[in-house]
Amino acid sequence: MAEPKSVTAAVLVIGDEILSGRTKDRNIGHLAERLTGIGIDLKEVRVVSDDEAAIVEAVNALRARYTYVFTTGGIGPTHDDITADSIAKAFGVAIGIDPRAKALMMERFAEADLNEARLRMARIPAGANLITNRISKAPGFWIGNVIVMAGVPSIMQAMLEEVIPKLETGLPMLSETVRADLREGDIGTELAAVAKAHPEVTIGSYPFLDELGLPNTNLVVRARDAEKLTAARAAVETMLAAVRARLGR
Known part of the structure; x- marks a missing residue:
């Protein structure tokens, strides 16, 4: 049987407010969870400032490397919302007010209220498809393998749900968590041996303080094949039982 095709993604977060700390990103985690759930591997996240050259460089690098690039931020009405222009430059296409986008915005705004600032949100690169925004009407867009969405979490999430049915997907990642009741340092060597014996399974080690305030570890086993996941968990x-017995735990 042929191996399932790998579908990959990157997230590009755009905005000085994220880099300055004034705004705390709430989109990366949501994107990671939703994409993982439909079998798309999120491989990279970048954060860049509201700088055209930085956005163009990042978009072109990421779109050449991954199946999809999701961008968040920088498509609002103000002077520093330059994502759409930067994406157009990255693709080498023109940009202007899109009649489709303007029509969508007129469902919310009277034409007299569509001032120059608001019309910036109707500027779409040539050849792009629109992404419906059921919350505030100003659309995102999809050009090539780049999916451009708002930075406001509720709007980004709404746009993402519009996009998801149209995405190519892979097999969802299965995951199980095993509480070690040991410290990471107690099991490092043995865990490496288990991971080496199960190369098609990913095993992550995550330390935490347990309910007694003592150092503990969760081991997360991930795979797309249920049988391989079960074997690796076993x-x-x-291994954990053997280490506990040796340490008298």
Whole structure:
């Protein structure tokens, strides 16, 4: 049986407000969770300032490397919302007020209220498809493999749900968590041996303080094949039992 095709993605977060700390990003985690759930591997996240050259460079690098690039931020009505212009430059296409986008915005605004600032949100690169925005009407857009969405979390999430049915997807990643009741340093060598014996499974180690305030570890086993996941989890549990017995835990 042929191996399922790998579908990959990157997220490009655009905005000085993120880099300055004035705004705390709430989109990366949501995107990661939704994409993982439909079998798209999020491989990279970048954050860039409201700088045309930085956006163009990042977009062109990421779109050449991954199946999809999702951008958030910089498509509002103000002077520093330059994402759409930068995406157009990255693709080498013109940009202007799109009649489709303007018509959508007129569902919310009277034409007299569509001032120069608001009309900036109707400027779409040539050849792009619109992404419906059921919350505030100003659309995102999709050009090539780049999906351009708002930075406001509620609007980004609404746009993402419009996009998801149209995406190419892979097999969802399955995941199970095993509590070690040991410290990371107690199991590092043994865990590496288990991981080496199960190369098609990803095993992550995540330290935490337990309910007694003591250092503990969660081991997260991930795979797309249920049988391989079960086998790896069993190997992890066998290893943990052996280490606990050796340490008298």
